[in-house]
Amino acid sequence: MEILKVNHLSKVYSSFKGAKEVMALNGINLRVHCGDFVGIMGPSGSGKTTLLNLLAGIDQSTSGEIFIQDKNITELSSEEMALFRRRSVGYVFQDYNLLDSITIYENIALPLILDNVEPDKINIKLKELASFFEIEHIQNKYPYHISGGQKQRAAVARALINDPAIVLADEPTGNLDSKSSKNIMKTLKKINDERNSTVLMVTHDPFAASFCKRIIFIKDGAVNMEITSGGDRNEFFDRILEAQGMIGGENE
Numbered sequence: 001m002e003i004l005k006v007n008h009l010s011k012v013y014s015s016f017k018g019a020k021e022v023m024a025l026n027g028i029n030l031r032v033h034c035g036d037f038v039g040i041m042g043p044s045g046s047g048k049t050t051l052l053n054l055l056a057g058i059d060q061s062t063s064g065e066i067f068i069q070d071k072n073i074t075e076l077s078s079e080e081m082a083l084f085r086r087r088s089v090g091y092v093f094q095d096y097n098l099l100d101s102i103t104i105y106e107n108i109a110l111p112l113i114l115d116n117v118e119p120d121k122i123n124i125k126l127k128e129l130a131s132f133f134e135i136e137h138i139q140n141k142y143p144y145h146i147s148g149g150q151k152q153r154a155a156v157a158r159a160l161i162n163d164p165a166i167v168l169a170d171e172p173t174g175n176l177d178s179k180s181s182k183n184i185m186k187t188l189k190k191i192n193d194e195r196n197s198t199v200l201m202v203t204h205d206p207f208a209a210s211f212c213k214r215i216i217f218i219k220d221g222a223v224n225m226e227i228t229s230g231g232d233r234n235e236f237f238d239r240i241l242e243a244q245g246m247i248g249g250e251n252e
């Protein structure tokens with residue numbers, strides 16, 4: 001089943017204070033199936049963040065269509081979009097985006113609390129997720145009392161609280177040391193393997209990308225190349241480096 005379909009998507013940032021217009025996305029096409037684990041890579045300025053912002057409904061496209069589970073999200077009103085974002089998309093940020101004034105438990109539960117879900121139901125869901133992510137021992141702590149790796153694991157748990165159609169992650173390992181990065185990539189692989197979660201992740205890190213099933217390289221706002229893992233992570237890592245070399249530009 002197709003979860004995400006992007007047709008001829010373009011984004012032009014209009015000129016500001018005399019600066020030129022920028023065509024950040026230039027008619028990009030993408031297909032993501034249920035259970036896929038896709039990495040988006042590309043040189044600095046190639047349009048990765050713009051693409052993710054459009055998919056998450058954080059920003060609006062200039063033209064083209066985005067279907068998530070057969071719903072064209074480019075046609076939603078802002079109220080519909082807000083609901084859609086909360087219920088159908090899980091988002092993992094580079095800087096975790098956890099609220100410091102509430103516990104990890106409350107952070108993970110927040111989307112359900114905002115949706116007025118009954119506390120009993122929230123408890124059942126939280127128990128299951130805390131066990132899956134092995135974060136029972138930090139549930140009652142505040143974000144400033146736990147490590148970056150633990151925060152990102154909690155952030156992935158929060159992204160799954162509504163059983164979203166797709167999990168979008170923007171540089172999820174960007175703020176982590178190599179050990180925590182590996183840990184969070186294993187966590188994303190685990191939700192993909194064991195929960196069949198569909199994941200689309202932007203990364204500049206070939207090691208993090210090697211955990212994906214497929215990498216789509218973008219350049220100048222369009223798909224430039226695509227490579228698929230054969231299952232061996234070391235071999236895929238080498239091919240990712242090779243593809244980066246071929247595409248050139250500064251890989252941020």
Ligand SMILES: Nc1ncnc2c1ncn2[C@@H]1O[C@H](COP(=O)(O)OP(=O)(O)O)[C@@H](O)[C@H]1O
Binds near residue numbers: 042
């Ligand atoms: N808010 C904005 N206003 C004007 N230009 C922007 C804005 N955001 C990004 N751009 C430009 O759009 C292009 C793509 O940017 P971006 O999506 O951030 O690329 P990436 O994440 O791949 O580095 C770049 O040329 C960038 O300078």
Ligand SMILES: [Mg+2]
Binds near residue numbers: 048049050
């Ligand atoms: Mg970016």
